[in-house]
């Protein structure tokens with residue numbers, strides 16, 4: 301049993317403030333629909349069906365970045381997923397927001413403006429300090445309960461993620477509860493057979509973190525993506541370095557070189573590395589090259605090759621549990637999706653316990669029509685998922701437990 305309150309403990313018909321995480325890719329100012337909307341629509345619909353007055357808080361981007369935009373488009377996208385009207389007010393805790401909140405009827409839903417547009421939101425502080433902010437002190441008296449469903453922001457101690465728990469009876473939402481239960485499973489569940497982790501992406505420190513923290517739990521790490529190249533560079537192969545205008549690998553190499561060299565020297569049996577790579581040839585087609593044939597890095601490698609896929613697949617098929625953190629290639633481009641799609645597909649075909657995660661990586665399923673039902677859990681979180689996998693603190697979950 302979780303050590304926090306869940307929606308099962310929430311009486312119907314209340315004024316409920318709900319923190320969700322709709323942070324999304326933004327292309328040329330246009331917010332891209334993604335599986336966060338779909339996931340949160342279940343919580344929002346369930347609360348509206350229970351006759352609550354539902355007020356949603358969420359953030360988008362960070363000040364100074366291109367993706368720091370209003371949530372007006374998010375309201376429209378969420379409305380399509382929920383199938384009920386979503387009102388939007390371009391205010392967070394000023395007079396317009398208060399008026400809109402007070403005007404809500406039972407079963408109605410209102411989304412407030414991007415919480416990161418409030419000065420009180422972003423500094424990392426503890427819950428009790430955030431609770432004293434104007435943001436929390438203005439909104440909290442307007443509600444009976446606070447539901448925190450923003451699992452993918454559970455590693456951030458911001459006013460909207462931790463402050464309200466001090467002032468209001470607090471409950472974990474459906475997404476929060478499910479994500480927490482599954483993502484901590486690698487740290488807490490016992491498996492008799494082989495435990496495998498497929499890891500890649502574009503941040504080598506994420507892969508180093510799982511390799512270092514899960515030595516006891518995971519038998520084999522199947523590495524791809526940029527970290528795959530960097531591990532091979534640590535073994536002396538001519539890959540894992542920037543060429544031309546590339547600005548992806550050398551900085552990471554400088555930061556992680558010592559750790560990578562130490563890992564390949566002392567823990568080489570714990571991980572499998574690519575034996576071939578895919579790249580874009582002169583005709584713009586996918587081409588592949590064996591690691592042993594690379595004399596000098598001349599191109600960017602964008603996926604693992606098919607020899608590597610064939611080497612990794614049987615390891616997946618004989619595993620009792622498989623966890624995924626990060627894509628093994630640039631899956632957003634269909635030409636370089638083979639490694640990620642074929643291996644995640646193989647995980648879905650076995651009856652192993654499986655969790656597929658990473659904020660970006662989870663999109664592979666919706667982009668390539670893989671059925672979520674074939675996996676025990678698909679996480680929509682990035683940083684919070686990594687923290688949970690590696691047994692690190694999730695400040696929001698700690699606050700949910702403290703104020704249960």
Ligand SMILES: Nc1ncnc2c1ncn2[C@@H]1O[C@H](COP(=O)(O)OP(=O)(O)OP(=O)(O)O)[C@@H](O)[C@H]1O
Nearest residue numbers: 501502503525602626628629630658659660661682
């Ligand atoms: N060889 C490669 N070269 C460049 N990018 C790559 C390569 N392999 C994978 N990627 C990119 O890595 C990204 C996913 O990795 P990331 O480390 O961001 O993982 P995530 O956990 O899914 O997301 P996040 O941590 O951002 O929530 C994808 O967008 C993919 O295109």
Ligand SMILES: O=C(O)[C@H](O)COP(=O)(O)O
Nearest residue numbers: 321323452453659682683
């Ligand atoms: O999308 C995410 O990973 C979360 O919403 C956290 O966003 P942040 O890294 O900007 O705090």
